[in-house]
Amino acid sequence: MRKYNVAVIGATGLVGSTILKILEERNFPIDHIYFLSSKKSAGNQIVFKDNEYTVEELNEDSFNKDIDFAFFAAGGTVSEKYANIAVDKGIRVIDNSSIYRMEEEVPLVVPEVNPDEIFNSRGIISNPNCSTIQSVLPLKPLHDNFKIKRIIFSTYQAVSGSGLGGIKDLEDGQIEFYPYQIQGNALPHIDSFLENGYTKEEMKMINETKKILKDDSIKITATTVRVPVKHCHSVSVNLEFERTFELEDVYKVLEQFDGVIVKDDVQNNKYPMPLDVEGSDKVYVGRIRRDFSLDNGLNLWIVADNIRKGAATNAVQIAELLIKD
Numbered sequence: 001m002r003k004y005n006v007a008v009i010g011a012t013g014l015v016g017s018t019i020l021k022i023l024e025e026r027n028f029p030i031d032h033i034y035f036l037s038s039k040k041s042a043g044n045q046i047v048f049k050d051n052e053y054t055v056e057e058l059n060e061d062s063f064n065k066d067i068d069f070a071f072f073a074a075g076g077t078v079s080e081k082y083a084n085i086a087v088d089k090g091i092r093v094i095d096n097s098s099i100y101r102m103e104e105e106v107p108l109v110v111p112e113v114n115p116d117e118i119f120n121s122r123g124i125i126s127n128p129n130c131s132t133i134q135s136v137l138p139l140k141p142l143h144d145n146f147k148i149k150r151i152i153f154s155t156y157q158a159v160s161g162s163g164l165g166g167i168k169d170l171e172d173g174q175i176e177f178y179p180y181q182i183q184g185n186a187l188p189h190i191d192s193f194l195e196n197g198y199t200k201e202e203m204k205m206i207n208e209t210k211k212i213l214k215d216d217s218i219k220i221t222a223t224t225v226r227v228p229v230k231h232c233h234s235v236s237v238n239l240e241f242e243r244t245f246e247l248e249d250v251y252k253v254l255e256q257f258d259g260v261i262v263k264d265d266v267q268n269n270k271y272p273m274p275l276d277v278e279g280s281d282k283v284y285v286g287r288i289r290r291d292f293s294l295d296n297g298l299n300l301w302i303v304a305d306n307i308r309k310g311a312a313t314n315a316v317q318i319a320e321l322l323i324k325d
Contacts, residue, residue, distance in 0.1 A: 003031035004323065005067045007091075009082065010074030011035035011055060012044055014163050015096055018312035019071050020048055026316060029323070036062050037074070058082065063089045069319050072096060073311070087123030092322055094125050094315045098200075101126040101208060108211050111317040112259040113140045118321050125318055129201070130310030131155050131224065131233050132208040134302055137283040138260050139237070141253040143213055146245045146296070152238040153205050153222035157190060158229040158274065161306050170228055178226070187226040199224060232274030233306040241296040247288065250298065254285055259309075264288050272303035280305055281313045 006023070010016035016037075023030065035046050035055045042057035056062065058078070063070070063086045070086045072079045076097040083093045083100070100106040107117035108126045113136050118125055128136070135153065142148060159166035165177035173183045180187060191200035198206075202222040210216050255262050263272050264286040272284035283304045291297025304310055 001029050002323070003029045004069060005032045005034075005065070006030050006319075007034040007036055007063070007065075007067045007070040007086075009036045009058060009070060009072045009078065011046060012037050012041040013073060014160060014167075014307060015311045016071070016073040018307050019073060019315060020046070022308065022312045022316045024049055026320070028316060028319065032066075034062075034065065034067065060085055063091060067091045069094065069322070071315055071319075073315075083124055091123070092121070092125070092319075093123060094127060094318050096127045096311055096315055098129065098204060100124050101128065101204070102211065108208060109318050109321075110136055110212060110314060111321055112137055112257070114212055114214075115321050118318065125322075127311065127315045127318065128208050128212060129204040130161055130306040131157060131201075131235055132205050132212070133310050133314050134233060134283045134304035134306075135205070135235050135237060136209055136212050137257065138254055138285050138300060138302060139209070139213065139239075141257040141260075142239065142241075142250065142298075143215070143218075145243075145249070145253050147242040148213075148215075148218050148239055149242045149296075150219040150240040151209065151221075153202075153220070153224075154236040154238075155190075155205075155222070155224040156186075156227045156229070156234040156236075157224060158231050158233055158306055159226065160231050161190075161233065161310075162226070166226075167230060170230060182226060182228050184228060186228075188223065190224045190226055198222070229274050231278045231305060231307060232303055233310060234272070234274060235302045237300040237302060238291055239298045239300070240291075240294055241298065244296055245298070247290065250288060254288075259283055260285055262286070262288070272301060274303060277303045278305055279308070281309050283309060 036058040072095040076099040079097040201224040271286035287301035
């Protein structure tokens with residue numbers, strides 16, 4: 001099997017370090033690997049597959065190497081500055097930031113949902129928002145079978161979605177990263193507010209879902225909330241379909257879809273929870289029930305590990321698609 005040269009940008013951060021873990025777990029065929037980060041983290045040592053590597057400072061010359069894939073996990077500013085430099089060197093970029101997601105020529109990919117989009121890439125493939133990734137997995141088969149007319153997203157997002165700063169605020173009880181205490185609290189405020197009253201996070205879910213499902217006709221609204229949970233995002237999803245459905249058919253299409261695990265036995269208090277889902281690469285769905293307030297309405301509860309499937313694992317899965325093409 002051919003092996004590939006890989007670079008991880010933001011290798012010392014939460015998502016970057018998890019990408020390394022996923023590459024190792026999934027035995028991605030690597031020949032050489034490079035770890036790139038800020039000046040502050042340069043010189044640190046990273047152990048990967050029992051070998052020790054030195055983190056290099058990221059600069060414009062960092063991509064003057066024989067690199068096949070570059071995983072960007074250092075934020076939008078870094079991606080905006082360096083991703084196209086990498087592409088100009090012939091490197092395939094998998095970007096975890098939001099900077100390129102809505103550009104028409106950049107594929108926004110969840111491998112179980114729209115894998116063929118990778119063939120439309122000119123060099124950059126975007127990893128979607130974490131809450132979007134876990135939501136579109138169950139929505140894809142439902143849309144294919146029953147035609148989604150409207151979506152209401154209500155998220156309960158873990159502090160790890162904010163990176164190490166969010167985790168520190170939760171663990172220490174400080175107010176350093178968030179504008180208010182997160183311990184014992186819930187903040188209806190993720191990313192900055194826009195003129196329309198929504199946050200950027202809410203608009204990401206709205207716009208990215210339409211792009212991934214390739215359907216601008218779907219009416220979508222969202223409220224995203226940060227909760228005092230360390231790992232795993234939860235999303236309450238209310239759907240309105242154009243077609244009639246039977247609940248047994250909903251269960252069937254979800255259970256048969258790759259990457260989705262149905263955990264729904266309310267008689268025995270079985271439903272997805274962050275504590276149970278942490279560390280998994282699957283998306284768990286439960287509390288499946290009709291919305292009796294409208295015709296063809298359905299409610300879902302969706303939980304996934306936001307750092308793994310919501311970021312690092314999805315990025316590595318994209319790379320796995322690329323080595324198959």
